[in-house]
Amino acid sequence: MSFGAVRRWLWLMVVGLSTAATSSHGADFNALADSQYVAAYGQFRVLQDAILTKREGDAKRAGESCVTTLDALLKRQPKSFEGLALQSACYGYLANLGGMAAIRNGSRSGKSIEAALALAPKSPRVVLIDGFGLYFRPKFVGGDKIKGCARLQEATQIFDANNSGRTNSASNSSLDWGAAEAHYWSGRCARDAGDVTTARAEFEKALSIDPTLAAAKRALGR
Numbered sequence: 343m344s345f346g347a348v349r350r351w352l353w354l355m356v357v358g359l360s361t362a363a364t365s366s367h368g369a370d371f372n373a374l375a376d377s378q379y380v381a382a383y384g385q386f387r388v389l390q391d392a393i394l395t396k397r398e399g400d401a402k403r404a405g406e407s408c409v410t411t412l413d414a415l416l417k418r419q420p421k422s423f424e425g426l427a428l429q430s431a432c433y434g435y436l437a438n439l440g441g442m443a444a445i446r447n448g449s450r451s452g453k454s455i456e457a458a459l460a461l462a463p464k465s466p467r468v469v470l471i472d473g474f475g476l477y478f479r480p481k482f483v484g485g486d487k488i489k490g491c492a493r494l495q496e497a498t499q500i501f502d503a504n505n506s507g508r509t510n511s512a513s514n515s516s517l518d519w520g521a522a523e524a525h526y527w528s529g530r531c532a533r534d535a536g537d538v539t540t541a542r543a544e545f546e547k548a549l550s551i552d553p554t555l556a557a558a559k560r561a562l563g564r
Contacts (some may be wrong), residue, residue, distance in 0.1 A: 353424070374418070375418050378411055378412070379415055382408045382411040385405075385407045386404070389401050389404035389432060391453055392404055394556055394560070401435070405435050405436040409429055409436070412426075414539070416429070422464070424467060427455060427468045427470075427471045429454045430450075430452075430454035430455035431520040433447045433450045433454060451475060452483075452484075458472075466500040466501045466521075466524070467499040472493075473490050474527070475490070477494065489535070491528075491535075497524045498524040498544075501521040501523075501524050502528060505521065521551050521552075522548045523548070523555070525547040525551065526544065528546045529542070529547075532544060533561075545562050546562070
């Protein structure tokens with residue numbers, strides 16, 4: 343997905359959020375939280391794209407917007423494991439940008455994923471983002487690439503099982519994402535281990551699920 347396309351999609355999500363905010367009870371309350379989650383995911387994709395293309399300023403703004411949007415969601419639904427997990431991912435990316443806030447963002451990332459795991463330890467997106475954290479976190483604060491890859495492969499297996507059974511990934515959001523990312527990261531882990539054939543197959547699988555996944559395209563030289 344191009345940066346421009348993500349920005350246009352995010353604008354539509356914000357419009358949807360504003361519309362949902364005009365309602366106040368029952369299903370409308372849940373619709374507001376869901377719109378906030380979708381908006382935060384759009385910001386997460388902008389963050390990923392900006393990091394991939396080395397636009398640090400855009401990445402920082404998108405990451406901060408992501409965590410702020412999810413703060414608002416979690417005030418309404420403090421047990422939203424999807425919100426907690428996605429917030430952990432955004433804090434984690436912000437931590438990897440470095441700077442004075444890196445330690446604080448890393449700590450917040452860890453606390454968010456711990457809370458998500460306590461609520462939904464087998465949610466594929468929670469497992470996926472736990473794997474991200476283990477893969478990228480420095481060793482001195484508990485990072486472990488081997489354990490991270492094991493978690494990423496576990497997430498891939500859960501996504502595949504859910505898709506074959508046509509179930510909704512135990513999600514508390516209408517937005518279903520993560521399967522493509524899980525296959526991409528399984529591919530990265532295979533590449534790290536020197537298994538080029540498996541890596542390529544995983545990258546291809548990621549693109550078959552989400553043809554806009556820029557990281558998978560780059561991994562395949564497209």
